[in-house]
Amino acid sequence: MNLTGNTFFVITVVLVVIAVLLPLLLWSRVRGPALARGASRLFMVLFAQATAVLVVFVSVNNANGLYDSWGDLLGTSDHVESALDLGPTGTGGKQISSLPRVVQEFEKVRDPSLGGGLLKTRLKGAVSGVQGEVYVWLPPQYGDPAYANKKFPVVEVLSGFPGSSKNWFRTLHFQDRVQPLIESGRVAPFIVVSPRTMLGDKDTGYANIPGKVNADSWLTVDVRKMVADNFRVSLSPENWAIAGYSAGAHGAAKLALQHPDRYSAAVSLSGYNDPAAEKGSLTAKDPKLRLENDVLHILKSAKTPPRVSLLATGEGPDGYGPGLALQRVAKPPTVVHLKATKGGHVTPVWSRQLPYAFEWLTQQMRPRV
Missing domain, CATH: 1.10.287 (Helix Hairpins)
Known part of the structure; x- marks a missing residue:
């Protein structure tokens, strides 16, 4: 059951x-x-x-999508087949474009609580050693003959911890909030990709941790490559953005700043910079890992400012403060935008931010969509 x-x-x-x-x-x-x-x-x-x-x-679990299955709740789900040391690029020294083509079968999701237009597949990450479900939402324009030769922009979305890959559709109500804006032309026809981020009973910090989990490579290499191989999508960073809330907001900002060769924009809804803000995070337990995955440190220590636009939202120290710290040290071409919110660290607040966030993404990526 x-x-x-x-x-x-x-x-x-x-x-x-x-x-x-x-x-x-x-x-x-x-x-x-x-x-x-x-x-x-x-x-x-x-x-x-x-x-x-x-x-x-x-x-509470049904309303917030904390645990998707008994295995997630009990910590018995095993989504990590291997966790090799993949080096600083997270690819094992390989070029992403040269990796073998990934052909997936997708099924239509027939769950009214998730809205319409969703596809689902189970991906075995050839690079990361991670396996898990990936949900893909296609905009109405994708099936329009007028767009038959067009490549679409993508937003990869991350849930908090604990959290489900369904959350953006079930609890944040993405379709209700954003689809009308896409249909009216106010928001670009983004493909939205929601991969599993809960890869064990501990928060991975969205990082590669040799011997434990390669969460970074799962999200930024395997998932992106699979989407590009199965849909009209380019791997160019100009066509990719990443967004998340809570722990997923930390992951979105971190991954975008670490990989400007993969993402050009990121949205952080109530995010944090220091991995230690999430109790039990695997990256917070080791001082070296903690520093390497601190968003502020990543930006300050970058040899070349990353060509990334970041939107940080939140209230006081919950999202807004960490975003302000990033804005103060950002140098062109890095751009950090801030938006203050009210209501606390809760799903309804993040859901209400989606129209603004996707309109902002459209503006940042407009010359390229």
């Missing part, structure tokens, strides 16, 4: 009803020695508490 969805949630609600009725019907009818009666009544109380906690957890 799936962790998410209506079936399991209905079962938890039924259990709560049973837990409430049990003491009402049986409390005074319990028979036997005092110890047995006490144990029976204690069981009813604990059962009621446990079911109440369970239904709250399932409600």
Whole structure:
């Protein structure tokens, strides 16, 4: 039985009803020695508490997309086949364009809660050693004969931790927020790609950690190459942007600044610079890894300012402050834009930012789309 969805949630609600009725019907009818009666009544109380906690957890999980499966929740999912040392480029010294062509089969997603137009595939990353699902949303123009010879721009979207690759469509309501703007021409006809980012029971920091996980190469090499091989997409950085919220915002800013040869723009919704801001992050445990994956350090230590436009949103120290720190040290051609928000570190706030974020991306990439 799936962790998410209506079936399991209905079962938890039924259990709560049973837990409430049990003491009402049986409390005074319990028979036997005092110890047995006490144990029976204690069981009813604990059962009621446990079911109440369970239904709250399932409600929160379904609303926020924290855990997509039992394996994610229990830490038993294994999406990492190998984690070789791929060097500073994350490709093992190979050119991305020279890697073998990746041909994937896609299925249409028939889940009303995710909106329409979604495709799904399961990718085995030839470079990263990671395997997982990748969702692809195609704009209405993709099937239009007038666009038959056109290559489309791409936005790769990252969820927070814990988080599901479905979140941008289920909890942020991307289609409701942005598709009307694409249809009206206010937003460019972006292809939106949402790969799995939860690759274990610890936050990977969206980094390559030899011997543990190559999350960076999964997202910036394997996923990008697969999309370019299966859709009308160029691998040129001018046609790629990356966006994320919370931990995914940290990942989006970090990966774009580390790989200006792969992305030209990034959106950070309530992001942070220091990996240690996310408790349990694998990159925060080692001082060297922590520094190498600190977004502010990456920008300050770059030999050549990366040709990347970054939008940072948030409230106070939650997103806006880290973005302001980046803006203060950014040198052309790096550009950092800021947008203050209100409402806290929650999904509805990020969802409301999507129209502005995608209009901003359209402006940054307009000469190239």
